[in-house]
Amino acid sequence: MKLNPFKPAGQAANDASPGHEPAMRVLDKAPRVQRRGFLRGSGLGAIGVVVLPAAPALSKEAARALTADQSFTHLGKHAGRTLVRMARDIYPHDKLPDKFYVQAEAPYDGLAKKDAALKKLLVEGLQDLDQRARKQHGTPYLQVKAESDRVALLRGIESTPFFKKIQGDLVTGLYNNKELWPLFGYEGSSWQKGGYLHRGFDDLDWL
Amino acid sequence: MTDQAKFSLDDDSVAVIIGSGAGGATLANELAQRGIKSVVLEAGKHYTQADFENDEWAMFNKISWLDKRISAGGWHHTQTYPNLPAWIVKGVGGSTVHWSGVALRFQEHDFHTRTTYGAVDGANVLDWPITLSELEPYYELAEKKMGVCGTKASGLPPMPPNNHYKVIEAGAKKVGYKNIVRPAASNSEPYDGRPGCMQLGFCMQGCKIGAKWSTLYTEVPRAQATGNMELRPECMVLQIEHDKSGRATGVLYVDGKGRKQLQKARIVCVAGNSIESPRLLLNSASSLFPNGLANSSGQVGRNYMNHATAAAVAIHKKPVYMYRGFDIAAVVADEVPLDTRRGFVGGYYLEGLAIHLPYTAAFMKPGGWGRDFASAMEMYDHMTCVWVCGEDLAREQNSITLHPTEKDQYGLPVPIVTKTYHENDDRITAHGLQQWRKLSEAVGATRVIDMPAYPASHNMGTNRMSEKAADGVVNRWGQTHDVKNLFVSDGSQFTSSSAANPTLTIVALAIRQAEYIASAMQRKEL
Secondary structure (H helix, E strand, O other): OOOOOOOOHHHHHOOOOOOOOOOOOOOOOOOOOOHHHHHHHHHHHHHOOOOOOOOOOOOHHHHHHHHHHHHOOOOOHHHHHHHHHHHHHHOOOOOOOHHHHHHHHOHHHHHHHHOHHHHHHHHHHHHHHHHHHHHHHOOOHHHOOOHHHHHHHHHHOOOOHHHHHHHHHHHHHHHOOHHHHHHHOOOOOOHHHOOOOOOOOOOOOOO | OOOOOOOOOOOOOOEEEEOOOHHHHHHHHHHHHOOOOEEEEOOOEOOOHHHOOOOHHHHHHHHEOOOOOEEEOOOOHHHHOOOOOEOOEOEOOHHHOOOOOEOOOOOHHHHHHHHHHOOOOOOOOOOOOOOHHHHHHHHHHHHHHHOOOOOOOOOOOOOOOOHHHHHHHHHHHHOOOOOEEOOEOEOOOOEOOEOOOOOOOOHHHOOOOOOEOOOOOOHHHHHHHOOOEEEEOOOEEEEEEEOOOOOEEEEEEEOOOOOEEEEEOOEEEEOOHHHHHHHHHHHOOOOOOOOOOOOOOOOOOOOOEOOEEEEEEEEOOOOOOOOOOOOEEEEEOOOOOOOHHHOOOOOEEEEEEOOOHHHHHHHOOOOOOOHHHHHHHOOHHHEEEEEEEEOOOOOOOOEEEEEEEEEOOOOOEEEEEEOOOOHHHHHHHHHHHHHHHHHHHHOOOOEEEEEOOOOEOOOEOOOOEOOOOOOOOEOOOOEEOOOOOEEEOOHHHOOOOOOOOOHHHHHHHHHHHHHHHHHHHHOOOO
16 A cells, blocks of 8 residues: 555544554654744743744743743742753653743742741742752853753752652643643543444454 | 441441551442441541542542652662652552552462462562461352452453553463463453443542442442441551450541541451551550451561562563553563472462553653663653563561651551562562563564562551461461451451462452351351
């Protein structure tokens, strides 16, 4: 069978041709980035700022800073950006848009407002991380260019309560975010769809 | 619940059963069917299927026993799960809400491990006072009751193979395994008034449609419907009381409104799992029983077992979607028969057990991070997952003890769960993980990641059955050696753990115990 080059492989494989068993129901894990949606999703629309269509596209870095900035009114932009950078370094999924990392870290801003001990842990933890980065690379953590250098800095603090808190919370903050599940090929709740009885529980075709 | 019987606190003709899981609720229903009245005290809430969500963390937070417990000893839980040694349910139905449905019988030698293995250094191995042939008729009844598919007793066809099953089965066959089963207590087609499995894939979050057997919607309502059983949820038992002659007389508990109540009793049956049951006996110490109720042997809280376990995921070149369908995939039973040439006593099952994405992130490598971790997670849809379930040897020092000062919300000392693996346990899990790797690579897996054991969901021992009063806590009927009208009705009465998942045996023992209690009552012995 000749594959249609314009069809995603998953879809082509699902075509039932005469004489063939319908193939395995394969999910497309590619993120669907809608540029306009992405810009709007950064929160600008919500606060009434108009993004001019003629404006030059934001660089990836600028977009990341923007989303983090808006979510950290209490701890501040630098803390927000650093936490988001850390989150991506801890669980680096290159295909995930920043918004998932921002969503995982943003709750700290509100929590720190109410919880002095948490605020202290975060502020001091971030200061320590920046201090280590300055000592080694002459810049704060956020500006350390190479991922391997940032990871080495994180390895250095991996046993601290600060790091353990960030990493531990990320396990649910990130992987329990239902919005990102499709990107991992995971479909979540199934009872309302009648389970998988008629949706591929036994359609394996590659053995 | 509104039409159930109501018994007065002063009614000393009732059996008081503590716990509504596999042991407690089965016993209550079996007694109720024989016309024996009981009050079932359940510490947790009464959830229904409407409360069940197909969501791992939401259900974890809703139904788990999250009251503080302390992990101690040499196991990794002191680091990874310091306050969650066990992963069980606090709610009506107990852990039959959460269990995966694996229903396996013990083997002949599991009942006489001391005779078979001899004295094992560093272990406290003992024979059960019963044999497999004595329990066989009750296994039949249990399989029929629970609807274990693929058994003669239920007449249900086997659960159809899902994708996860197919990959594991193919690998198992390639490495020469032959005994590949899927022993599920879930309806492969409508059975006993409950629907057939719709392959939801959230068995351990509570079966939303009730295809999987759980006492929550089988034994409990059926016992209530006889008019012989009263269920009291959100009632945490503090102490079992006794008279001067050492006979149990009643049970002191805190009800849902925080009021202390004393329910009088003709007999008391403890079925609160291997942590809460010995904890309660220890908390019931008195001048007559200074070391705890029924503890003349000193074995209450000792010999805690939770299976020699480990887990692993394998990443394949093509998708599997292990989460689609019944949680239990192929179970390889070839390593179960006794074979000491492998360097250990006892055996193990390789049980395909699907976990969903959120749990995979949490349990694959607790504390793990970085590209190594993230790249594995990106292959979640290509994963198969195994749980090694092996025999755990009884050791005296593996125990449930009471914290000297720290108290919980009920004012009870917080239990400390101490566990250190025996060398034999380590050998079993190492062998199991190695075999899983071979099996997975035989069907082209490109990466196999060993995982540490999950918090213990199989909890056994701690009130063990023994021929002699000096060696254990209960006799062949689960009746305590020291107190005639006090019974243990859960997995804490296990003398050995076997490699088999415990639920079927708990249910078989509860049916048998009910028969004994009913006849002993008739003979006026109780």
